[in-house]
Amino acid sequence: MAAAIQCRDLRKTYDSKVEAVRGLNLEIQAGECFGLLGPNGAGKTTTIEILEGLLAPTSGEVFIFGHTWHENEREMREWLGISLQETRLSEKLSVRETIELFASFYREPRSSDEVLEELQLTEKADAWVGKLSGGQRQRLAVATALVCNPKILFLDEPTTGLDPQSRRQLWDIIRQFQQDGGTVLLTTHYMDEAERLCDRLAIVDHGQIIAEGSPADLIERLGGHHVVEFSTSGNSDGASLQAWRGLPSVESVREDSGVIALNVKEPHLTIPALLEAVGQRGSELQHLTTRQASLEDVFVRLTGRHLRDE
Amino acid sequence: MTVAQQTPAITTRSTATPPRRNGRWSGYWHLLMARMLELKREPEVVFWVFAFPLLLAVGLGIAFRNKPADAVSVAIVDPAGNLQVMLANSPQHDLFRPHVLPQQEAETGFRLGKYDLVVASDGKGGFAYRYDPARPESVLAKTEVNDALQAAAGRKDAVATTATASSEPGSRYIDFLIPGLLGMNLMNSGMWGIGFALVDMRQRKLLKRFIGTPMRRGDFLLAIMTSRLVLMVLEVGLLLVFGILLFHMRVLGSLAAIALIAGLGSLTFGGIGLLTASRAQKIESISGLINLVMMPMWIFSGVFFSYERFPAVIHPLIKALPLTALNDALRACILEGTPILHQWPRLLVMILWGGISFVLALKWFRWT
Numbered sequence: 001m002a003a004a005i006q007c008r009d010l011r012k013t014y015d016s017k018v019e020a021v022r023g024l025n026l027e028i029q030a031g032e033c034f035g036l037l038g039p040n041g042a043g044k045t046t047t048i049e050i051l052e053g054l055l056a057p058t059s060g061e062v063f064i065f066g067h068t069w070h071e072n073e074r075e076m077r078e079w080l081g082i083s084l085q086e087t088r089l090s091e092k093l094s095v096r097e098t099i100e101l102f103a104s105f106y107r108e109p110r111s112s113d114e115v116l117e118e119l120q121l122t123e124k125a126d127a128w129v130g131k132l133s134g135g136q137r138q139r140l141a142v143a144t145a146l147v148c149n150p151k152i153l154f155l156d157e158p159t160t161g162l163d164p165q166s167r168r169q170l171w172d173i174i175r176q177f178q179q180d181g182g183t184v185l186l187t188t189h190y191m192d193e194a195e196r197l198c199d200r201l202a203i204v205d206h207g208q209i210i211a212e213g214s215p216a217d218l219i220e221r222l223g224g225h226h227v228v229e230f231s232t233s234g235n236s237d238g239a240s241l242q243a244w245r246g247l248p249s250v251e252s253v254r255e256d257s258g259v260i261a262l263n264v265k266e267p268h269l270t271i272p273a274l275l276e277a278v279g280q281r282g283s284e285l286q287h288l289t290t291r292q293a294s295l296e297d298v299f300v301r302l303t304g305r306h307l308r309d310e
Numbered sequence: 311m312t313v314a315q316q317t318p319a320i321t322t323r324s325t326a327t328p329p330r331r332n333g334r335w336s337g338y339w340h341l342l343m344a345r346m347l348e349l350k351r352e353p354e355v356v357f358w359v360f361a362f363p364l365l366l367a368v369g370l371g372i373a374f375r376n377k378p379a380d381a382v383s384v385a386i387v388d389p390a391g392n393l394q395v396m397l398a399n400s401p402q403h404d405l406f407r408p409h410v411l412p413q414q415e416a417e418t419g420f421r422l423g424k425y426d427l428v429v430a431s432d433g434k435g436g437f438a439y440r441y442d443p444a445r446p447e448s449v450l451a452k453t454e455v456n457d458a459l460q461a462a463a464g465r466k467d468a469v470a471t472t473a474t475a476s477s478e479p480g481s482r483y484i485d486f487l488i489p490g491l492l493g494m495n496l497m498n499s500g501m502w503g504i505g506f507a508l509v510d511m512r513q514r515k516l517l518k519r520f521i522g523t524p525m526r527r528g529d530f531l532l533a534i535m536t537s538r539l540v541l542m543v544l545e546v547g548l549l550l551v552f553g554i555l556l557f558h559m560r561v562l563g564s565l566a567a568i569a570l571i572a573g574l575g576s577l578t579f580g581g582i583g584l585l586t587a588s589r590a591q592k593i594e595s596i597s598g599l600i601n602l603v604m605m606p607m608w609i610f611s612g613v614f615f616s617y618e619r620f621p622a623v624i625h626p627l628i629k630a631l632p633l634t635a636l637n638d639a640l641r642a643c644i645l646e647g648t649p650i651l652h653q654w655p656r657l658l659v660m661i662l663w664g665g666i667s668f669v670l671a672l673k674w675f676r677w678t
Contacts, residue, residue: 054522054678077524084522088514092351093344104340105523108331128351148523 002066004030004152004183005051010060012046012207020046021057022207028200030065030151033174033184035198037191037295039305043207044187045085048156051185052082064152078106081145085156091130095121095140098129102144110149119143119173135166142173153177155186159193171197191295203299210302218298227297228262228270230288232278240281247273252301263293263301337525341533346540349503358502359541363495363549367488370614371557374483381407382451385416385425393431393459400458426451429459485560488553489640490613495545496572497607497633500579501600503538505587509596512587518678527677535580542576543569550644562647570650571643574657575636578664582632584671607633635659 005028012021021043028034036044049055051062053069053076062069064076089098096112103109116122119139124132132140138158145153155174159167174197178184188194194201195215202212211218219225241260245253249269250262264270267290278285299305349355386393386408397408409416409425419425420440426448428440437459442448511517520530546568553559561568586603590596610617610624611633620628628634635656642648642656650657 052522054518074524074526077522080522082519082522084515084519087516087519089516089519090344090348092348097344097347101340101344102523104332104336105520105525106332107524111330144519 002063003027004032004065005034005185006063006066007051008061010047010050010062011058012043012050012055013058020207021050024060024204024207024209026051026202026209028183028185030183031178031181032199033178033186033197035194035201036185036187036204037189037194037201037299038187038204039189042204044189044204045156046207047204048154048185048187049084052080052154053077054082078148079151081148081150081153083141083145083153083155083158085160087141089129089137089140089144092128094126094128095132095143096125098140099143099147103147106148108149109147112147115143115147118146118176120169133166135162135169138162138166138170139173142170146173146177150182152183152185155184157187157189159188159190167193191299195295201295203295203302205303211298215295218295219293221298225293226264226267226290227293228264228267228274228288228290229259230274231259231286232281232283233286234281234283243277244274247277254300256300259287261297263297264290335529338529338533341525341530342536345533345537349537349541355503359495359499359545360548363491363545364552367484367491367549367552368556370487371484374487381405382427382447382454383407383425384409384451384455385419385428386410387413387416387428387430390431393429393437396459396462397455400462402454402458402461405454406458427455429455482557484553484557485645486616486641487614488549488557488559489644490637492546492549492572492640493575493611493633493637494608494613495549496542496575496636497579497604499541499545500538500576501583501586501604503541504534504580504583505600506583506593506596507534508584508587509590510593512676512678513591513593515678521677531584531672535577538576538580539573542572546572559644561644563643567643567650568640571636571639571653571657574660574664575632575640578632578636578660578667581664581667581671584675585667588671588674589676607631610634612637630659632660632663635663 005026007024007026010021010024010026011019013019024043024047026034036047038044046055050057051064053062053064053073065079067076069076093101096116099112099115103112113122116125119142121136121139121143124136129137129140142153142155142158145155153174158174159170162170171193174184174186184197186197198215200212200214201218202209203218204210211221213221241253241255244250244260244262247262247270249264249266251265252263254261262270262274271288271290275285382405384397384406386397388394388410391410394408394410397403397406409419411419413430416425416428416430417440420428420442423445426441426445430438430440432438439452439456441452508517521527550559550561550568554561582603583600586599587596590599607613610620610628611631612628613633617625617628617634629638639653639656639660642653643650
């Protein structure tokens with residue numbers, strides 16, 4: 001069976017200067033929730049719009065269930081539910097009118113009432129779009145995608161700028177869609193979102209995939225599930241950073257604005273040794289925490305930058 | 311084998327309600343309804359499309375209404391008082407509003423335009439006129455006052471004449487104006503209603519969202535054009551009814567002919583609006599473009615005054631403008647009842663502008 005979404009050596013160059021996507025390969029199976037994770041400007045939106053058939057790639061191939069966009073675009077559009085980044089729907093139409101409008105484009109859409117119910121918009125059905133909150137608007141955007149009963153749901157930064165409660169509501173909706181057999185491709189620059197929702201994800205930076213796998217996989221590859229962060233009195237330098245690397249069970253070291261972070265497999269071995277080493281140097285610990293490693297750590301490890309850095 | 315048959319059967323949700331099926335025109339109807347609802351809910355649209363032309367018609371209709379000529383305002387400098395008596399005894403005495411004044415005051419008033427003419431007695435039984443040859447009313451006043459004084463002094467008309475006053479509907483300024491306003495309004499709402507609306511939707515990424523669905527692109531444009539035609543019927547009907555009721559305008563052409571011309575004009579400017587909007591990304595740039603396109607037609611196409619006032623050399627150019635063709639066709643139809651077939655050159659001008667714009671717009675139109 002053909003993969004739900006597949007692309008080979010995708011490239012997109014704008015105005016023959018800006019290389020937004022530089023040789024991207026993906027294969028997403030039906031029923032998977034796949035995330036493209038990366039900082040702003042990494043090429044996520046360009047990639048997803050090429051996969052959606054809204055943007056022509058400079059080179060490379062895209063297959064949706066084994067079909068290319070040149071074959072039968074109208075038919076393929078029946079399978080896809082799309083939520084773009086920042087579409088401003090008409091403010092003077094009601095929620096129900098907007099959903100009905102989108103439903104009218106498909107051969108066999110779902111009933112609007114059912115979609116309203118599922119997206120918790122029933123109470124707002126007759127309110128104008130202009131009167132909705134950010135979270136409600138975003139749910140409406142997803143509703144216009146789900147009303148066609150899609151096989152694949154494309155979501156470009158679905159929760160950017162939403163409050164925590166609205167984000168959680170959307171996560172539930174996306175998970176429900178996946179549980180019912182749907183395939184999801186989403187982009188995000190939120191680590192927690194990717195960790196919670198995605199079966200697999202690709203970390204994208206400068207138009208290329210720099211790592212791919214399940215969230216647990218990627219964290220595993222970091223070389224340790226734990227992070228020990230501490231700072232000491234007195235200056236640290238490159239030489240001392242190497243000294244921390246030599247502590248038991250430490251896989252890697254980095255320094256971030258005065259705080260030293262160790263990727264550690266077994267903290268119970270590292271911490272006593274760390275305390276001893278600090279004592280030997282005659283300096284004092286000013287701060288010490290341990291926590292589970294996150295995708296953020298993976299990203300920093302891979303690129304040397306934080307995900308949210310502009 | 312079709313694409314649909316190859317599609318893997320992925321189990322999706324079990325729908326509680328039976329699936330509905332949409333027909334071929336479902337998208338078109340919903341787009342049209344959505345567009346009409348949006349227009350109805352936009353107070354600005356109601357004002358600019360319906361109220362504004364009516365206000366303009368009322369304002370200009372009142373300013374240029376056909377009123378009886380003003381009484382001639384004459385300053386009289388005659389300490390003896392003979393002049394007043396003669397003027398009052400003349401057969402045309404009710405035409406004048408005489409003011410007896412000292413010399414100084416009369417001349418100051420004349421200079422400020424308060425009086426059309428200064429008549430002074432020369433003390434020897436004759437009169438001296440002071441008038442301004444650059445002011446038509448001053449020239450007229452001199453002639454009228456002179457006639458009155460000569461008649462009062464005993465001059466007889468050599469030939470018997472009669473005169474009939476004529477201010478028939480059909481020949482007044484308001485009759486000229488209303489078809490021009492109709493044309494201008496069709497241009498305005500075509501350019502803004504289509505050009506601006508499309509760029510706004512493009513900027514909001516709504517066009518991109520639409521083409522992410524199986525929506526037929528032709529249906530979308532058709533729905534936008536249809537909404538223009540529906541609005542056109544209302545716009546034209548309202549202004550015509552208004553002209554008939556308030557200004558007793560006479561409509562000689564048939565309603566069908568007017569509807570045909572107005573509909574064609576509407577589509578012509580719809581096409582031009584579409585072309586103007588085919589690439590612009592921001593509403594700021596489309597606003598500028600629309601004004602740039604409309605400006606020459608406001609000036610040259612004879613909305614408020616006849617283009618006959620421009621040099622004859624440029625008349626062929628003016629007549630090639632779509633708004634000139636529309637205004638001329640509407641005037642000929644409404645005021646003279648010219649049959650539609652006799653208007654074919656004007657209709658052709660509109661069809662060419664609209665048709666060529668539409669084809670180019672489809673070629674260049676950007677959905678994203």
